[in-house]
Amino acid sequence: MLKKYLPQNDDRHLPPRVFKKQSYMPRLNLLEETRFEKLPVTVYADRLTASKIVAKRIAAIITAKAAKSENTVLGLATGVTPIAVYQELVRLHREEGLSFKNVITFNLDEYYPMQPTAIQSYKAFMLDHLFSHVDIDMANVHVPDGRLDVEEIAEYCLAYEQKISALGGLDLQILGIGRTGHIGFNEPGSAPNSGTRLVSLDDLTRNDAAHDFGGKSNVPAKAITMGIGTIFKAREIILMAWGIKKAPILKKAVEGEISADVPATYLQLSDQVEFIVDQAAASELTRFNTPWLVKDCDWSNPQLVKKAVIWLAKTLNKPVLKLTEDDYNNHGMAQLATEKGPVYHININIFNLLQRTITGWPGGKPNADDSQRPERAEPAQKRVIVFSPHPDDDVISMGGTFIRLADQGHDVHVAYQTSGNSAVWDDDALRYIEFAVDLSGSSNTDRPTLQHLYKTTRSFIDTKQPNQTDTAELQTIKGLIRKGEAFAGARFVGLQDDHIHFQDLPFYDRRKLSKNVSYDDDIQQTMQLLQQVKPHQVYAAGDFADPHGTHETCFNIILESLKRLAQTEAWVKDCWLWLYRGAWHEFETFEIEMCVPLSPKEVERKRLAIFKHQSQKDRPVFPGDDAREFWVRAEDRTSETANVYNQLGLAEYEAMEAFIKWDFNH
Incomplete structure (x- = not known):
């Protein structure tokens, strides 16, 4: 069983969600063949387990440096990814005495323009999830300032870099990864030696942030971000990724060629980096998605055989029944052909399995042999x-x-x-109230109430802030x-x-x-x-x-x-x-x-x-x-x-x- 936590929410009142077990996936505690992977990747069963590991590593650095009366300098990230890490750090502070008095932090980025008191600001995020719950000196907290005038930004960014350097650099930088492959807000096209600066946000990044701002049109088009060169100066870098949505970009970052199109690929150049991910985020890595390309597999599992044969047919753009022994041998599946062949028998078996999934009777076909059907025949009426x-x-x-x-x-x-x-769009809501007012007619006793509702609702909408919660x-x-x-x-x-x-x-x-x-x-x-x-x-x-x-x-x-x-x-x-x-x-x-x-x-x-x-x-x-x-x-x-x-x-x-x-x- 794997724990699946609800995004952005405390799930203590809900049980662990049970992932459907993919028994064909390699055991995580065995040495894996990772020749496609160009940097270290550690895979944990779920995001909570992984987050606790990261938090303990942060705590170990803080404790070790405090014992020598030294400050710990941390580079911190925002977004959904590090929330459980911060929750565990807060727990370690409250229950195990971890102190943040000697901790100095520098956040990766901030939207621009952005007031620090806005609910979408990363300053507010860090206060909510970490700073307000530990004994850190707020004078040691640094989050890029989204209130600056444009002409002040270049000087401010240089000073941000100088502060980090004056402290001896970052001991640890934690990162997430965006679906564009950005780290911080270093979007596609960023240079590997870039410093802290003002950047334009990719359209996909703004789409992903739309919900937090009450619509994409309200998402700032720019941000202040640490540069990739700044990140590289950290003595240790941990990039975290959770969930199936991050799987495609994680594969590109880990197995792809270094490219400005996917800024996270620059991390392949660092000897201090480790990717810590959950099983879902790792699912498209070659060792998990197509393990037969990197290692001998246990072909006793029918689900693995089904996956491999379908993959082979799609790769070669051939019907399953036309796959040949050469096709198997040339695509990492010779062992399967040897153990379970002849291959035509394998093909027929997979074809039949696919055929049996097709049914025009999703509730079960009455009075039919249901031994090869996806649903039961009885009861006939479900x-x-x-x-x-x-x-x-x-x-x-x-x-x-x-x-x-x-x-x-x-x-x-x-x-x-x-x-x-x-x-629902605000103007649609107003349109329905207008309809109700008109429908009520001048003599209806409800009309004054509806008119008042329309007036107050329109007034609220006219002054509504991005992502402000609607009135009841x-x-x-x-x-x-x-x-x-x-x-x-x-x-x-x-x-x-x-x-x-x-x-x-x-x-x-x-x-x-x-x-x-x-x-x-x-x-x-x-x-x-x-x-x-x-x-x-x-x-x-x-x-x-x-x-x-x-x-x-x-x-x-x-x-x-x-x-x-x-x-x-x-x-x-x-x-x-x-x-x-x-x-x-x-x-x-x-x-x-x-x-x-x-x-x-x-x-x-x-x-x-x-x-x-x-x-x-x-x-x-x-x-x-x-x-x-x-x-x-x-x-x-x-x-x-x-x-x-x-x-x-x-x-x-x-x-x-x-x-x-x-x-x-x-």
């Missing part, structure tokens, strides 16, 4: 709950399957876990907009109102006010719904690439609810949990356990269901770094899945929605 983290994830991610389940007579419920009110009334209005759209979409699918549950789980709005929230009432509410329906199938979002963490939080709530109920409720043993993914990215082909093909007509019906969510149409508030509309992303994703199956030699479909089964009973 009770189903589709959980949707946001009010449109159901139709975006699995709309075709949702429609198919309803059409085939299953007892289908949908649960919208959060209000999604953060993703405005949150309610935006939530009602999303609720109406969700009901319209579910009705279009074919559900009656008593099967549509708008949960509006409390954590969603609580997290706007505090990072440390309890999830117990969210779990209790979810347990009550599960007890009411007693489903045979539960569908949940497994797309943890969601940039705001809502999908992952919602999944953890469902998982904990099922695990608690399993202790007392017999029906839970017959409940299967299926995960779907949405508009961010798809499951890997070898992972897919159920794939539901859609006809052109079903794709059109799914699109119309998505269109019911008008507030998300055209231009969503938080689109991420993909400019396509969500319905376009969804259609492209399912079309790509169908194309992959077809290229592997299977039937050609218009689109396919993919699922994996999650075993929560073990």
Whole structure:
């Protein structure tokens, strides 16, 4: 079991999330072949374990230097990545007496312009997560000043460098890595000898910060950052990376050629650097993703064989059944061919496994032999709950399957876990209030109240600051907009109102006010719904690439609810949990356990269901770094899945929605 912590939130009230075990991955305590890796990489099971290791290393430096009456000079980072490190340092201070009186800190960067009291400022971040909780002298704290006039910045940056040098340089610099490959705010194009300076932020970096600022337009276009040359002067450098979203850029930084296009690759030139990452972030490194290219593998594991054969077919752009012994031998899979061959038998086996994932009966086909099907035949009519983290994830991610389940007579419920009110434009909310005022008419006793609501709401919006939390009334209005759209979409699918549950789980709005929230009432509410329906199938979002963490939080709530109920409720043993993914990215082909093909007509019906969510149409508030509309992303994703199956030699479909089964009973 691996601990998965909720991004940017205290998860003490939620249990560990159990990763589906990928037993084909090499054991982390064995010496690995790392010839593709150009710098040291240490992989830990999860981010908490790794963060504690980093914190202990920092503490050891502080303690050793304090014993010699010397100062420790630390280079610190911000963002989600180091939060658990700072939490552990605070614990070490409170519980084990670690003192910061002799610690001097220099932060990597700060947005420009930026007031230090703004909630988005890195000065506020460091106070919140570390400085306010330890005995550090604030005179020893240095964070780039985002208030400077432009003409003052060059001199200020030079003085920042001189302060570090006067203290003998940084003892340790901790880093994260951005999806552009930036370290600090050294974006693509930065020079390896660059110093502290004012820089322009990459568009992708600003996209990633959009949620913190209430939209990309509010994200500063510039920042003050330490340079790569400054970072290189540290006596020790630790770069940390957590989660699947960092896996692609981590592979480039570790295995790619040194290039200004990926500034983190410059770290390959340092003898003082170590990358400390969790298993998810390391998943695309060659030794984990395609281990047969670097070492002998244990081919007794069917999942590894399936992954390797599919990889080979995709690499060579050949159907599975056309792969030859030479193909195996020339691509690191000779051992597999020898142990499990002849290769044609291997190919047939993998082809059959892929074929068996395809079903037009996601609820199980009645009166059919289900021994080779992804779902049980009985009961013929299943009770189903589709959980949707946001009010449109159901139709975006699995709309075709949702429609198919309803059409085939299953007892289908949908649960919208959060209000999604953060993703409604302010002017849309005003438009709905204006409509209500006009609808009420001059004689309606509600009209004065609605007019007052409109006046106060418009006044708030006119003076609203970036990422300022909406008033309770405005949150309610935006939530009602999303609720109406969700009901319209579910009705279009074919559900009656008593099967549509708008949960509006409390954590969603609580997290706007505090990072440390309890999830117990969210779990209790979810347990009550599960007890009411007693489903045979539960569908949940497994797309943890969601940039705001809502999908992952919602999944953890469902998982904990099922695990608690399993202790007392017999029906839970017959409940299967299926995960779907949405508009961010798809499951890997070898992972897919159920794939539901859609006809052109079903794709059109799914699109119309998505269109019911008008507030998300055209231009969503938080689109991420993909400019396509969500319905376009969804259609492209399912079309790509169908194309992959077809290229592997299977039937050609218009689109396919993919699922994996999650075993929560073990």
